[in-house]
Amino acid sequence: xxxxxxxxxxxxxxxxxxxxxxxxxxxxxxxxxxxxxxxxxxxxxxxxxxxxxxxxxxxxxxxxxxxxxxxxxxxxxxxxxxxxxxxxxxxxxxxxxxxxxxxxxxxxxxxxxxxxxxxxxxxxxxxxxxxxxxxxxxxxxxxxxxxxxxxxxxxxxxxxxxxxxxxxxxxxxxxxxxxxxxxxxxxxxxxxxxxxxxxxxxxxxxxxxxxxxxxxxxxxxxxxxxxxxxxxxxxxxxxxxxxxxxxxxxxxxxxxxxxxxxxxxxxxxxxxxxxxxxxxxxxxxxxxxxxxxxxxxxxxxxxxxxxxxxxxxxxxxxxxxxxxxxxxxxxxxxxxxxxxxxxxxxxxxxxxxxxxxxxxxxxxxxxxxxxxxxxxxxxxxxxxxxxxxxxxxxxxxxxxxxxxxxxxxxxxxxxxxxxxxxxxxxxxxxxxxxxxxxxxxxxxxxxxxxxxxxxxxxxxxxxxxxxxxxxxxxxxxxxxxxxxx
Numbered sequence: 001x002x003x004x005x006x007x008x009x010x011x012x013x014x015x016x017x018x019x020x021x022x023x024x025x026x027x028x029x030x031x032x033x034x035x036x037x038x039x040x041x042x043x044x045x046x047x048x049x050x051x052x053x054x055x056x057x058x059x060x061x062x063x064x065x066x067x068x069x070x071x072x073x074x075x076x077x078x079x080x081x082x083x084x085x086x087x088x089x090x091x092x093x094x095x096x097x098x099x100x101x102x103x104x105x106x107x108x109x110x111x112x113x114x115x116x117x118x119x120x121x122x123x124x125x126x127x128x129x130x131x132x133x134x135x136x137x138x139x140x141x142x143x144x145x146x147x148x149x150x151x152x153x154x155x156x157x158x159x160x161x162x163x164x165x166x167x168x169x170x171x172x173x174x175x176x177x178x179x180x181x182x183x184x185x186x187x188x189x190x191x192x193x194x195x196x197x198x199x200x201x202x203x204x205x206x207x208x209x210x211x212x213x214x215x216x217x218x219x220x221x222x223x224x225x226x227x228x229x230x231x232x233x234x235x236x237x238x239x240x241x242x243x244x245x246x247x248x249x250x251x252x253x254x255x256x257x258x259x260x261x262x263x264x265x266x267x268x269x270x271x272x273x274x275x276x277x278x279x280x281x282x283x284x285x286x287x288x289x290x291x292x293x294x295x296x297x298x299x300x301x302x303x304x305x306x307x308x309x310x311x312x313x314x315x316x317x318x319x320x321x322x323x324x325x326x327x328x329x330x331x332x333x334x335x336x337x338x339x340x341x342x343x344x345x346x347x348x349x350x351x352x353x354x355x356x357x358x359x360x361x362x363x364x365x366x367x368x369x370x371x372x373x374x375x376x377x378x379x380x381x382x383x384x385x386x387x388x389x390x391x392x393x394x395x396x397x398x399x400x401x402x403x404x405x406x407x408x409x410x411x412x413x414x415x416x417x418x419x420x421x422x423x424x425x426x427x428x429x430x431x432x433x434x435x436x437x438x439x440x441x442x443x444x445x446x447x448x449x450x451x452x453x454x455x456x457x458x459x460x461x462x463x464x465x466x467x468x469x470x471x472x473x474x475x476x477x478x479x480x481x482x483x484x485x
Contacts, residue, residue, distance in 0.1 A: 309390060
């Protein structure tokens with residue numbers, strides 16, 4: 001097999017490659033060796049904690065990575081099956097750099113690696129991943145297959161932190177006094193089938209909670225026999241939606257393959273916008289901070305440019321400070337650390353917590369939703385209505401040959417409508433009607449148009465005060481982007 005070109009599958013935030021053509025034991029060893037040299041040793045860490053998901057190749061790849069690490073005299077702790085946020089917990093609790101073997105929601109033929117520094121601090125293209133990639137490529141190209149002979153080999157140990165992870169999360173959100181709730185959980189044959197019984201059930205030996213969990217696809221199976229473990233795609237939510245209605249459940253939860261993202265379905269089987277979840281959790285976290293004596297104006301919450309306009313409005317209504325940032329976990333995490341933000345949310349259903357080392361954890365967000373629902377008697381659809389104020393298009397992708405020209409056309413169109421602009425992440429145009437509706441009949445609307453970093457795509461998000469305005473703006477802009485206007 002020819003030497004893979006790592007730049008083809010070492011992306012901006014992580015590694016995602018085909019097995020074994022791109023990601024195999026030799027590549028995993030080289031990446032482990034490079035990670036040790038470029039990140040672990042310079043930071044003065046003594047070892048690395050390594051976890052993996054349920055994909056068939058994950059155990060072998062994680063062991064090869066550990067061999068690359070220990071070749072440099074560092075220790076490797078293998079914690080076995082875990083979710084990505086379980087690996088972040090281990091990195092934070094043990095204060096060690098970490099590696100998680102997963103391709104998240106990608107199809108079965110893929111695997112990958114998510115890397116972090118001690119304390120779950122991110123490693124991305126601009127924070128060490130490019131250096132790791134280039135050094136690993138040098139090792140592969142030179143045929144190096146062992147660490148430096150003069151360096152003593154480190155030790156490989158094993159541990160299971162699932163119960164500790166579950167205990168830690170329960171310490172952050174107390175569900176013991178909730179009213180009884182029935183919740184359907186679709187794990188998609190991913191790691192949610194491993195973590196949900198431990199956190200929400202008694203699988204890790206913790207006390208029983210007032211929750212009846214109805215499991216869907218909890219069997220760990222990296223071939224994903226039932227549906228892709230990507231709840232962002234509506235078709236992958238259909239089984240959960242039907243089961244919530246069938247079982248007369250209070251809500252449904254869907255996790256992606258590595259269980260770091262969580263999507264919520266209400267009692268009617270209707271999806272709850274991740275922006276509404278962001279606003280709900282933000283309200284709870286702000287209130288918790290204020291209850292400890294903090295001033296509301298000193299509490300920061302981070303959100304990205306495609307979050308609903310309701311998110312900053314609700315943060316401001318709580319007296320706290322909203323911080324807007326670019327799409328992408330590295331930007332969210334960096335901004336949260338800079339602002340010491342208590343919480344951060346992305347419209348992709350990634351949720352970040354200061355008390356979880358600024359890392360993302362879908363499980364903790366799910367627990368906040370359960371707690372908010374269980375503290376009052378209204379159904380989830382009523383509870384979340386207060387956080388769902390506007391009509392949204394969802395993300396619409398268009399293949400383009402000249403993204404800059406298409407964006408310029410949209411800018412001209414929006415300028416003619418009296419919109420204001422910013423370019424924090426792509427082009428954001430905002431139209432704010434002063435008195436309900438302007439002369440064209442428009443009320444408030446905004447759009448964001450962003451170019452993909454990896455494909456010839458433009459990504460469009462539109463939100464408006466009403467459905468009719470949203471559809472008009474959406475249709476006009478899509479026609480312009482696709483050359484149909």
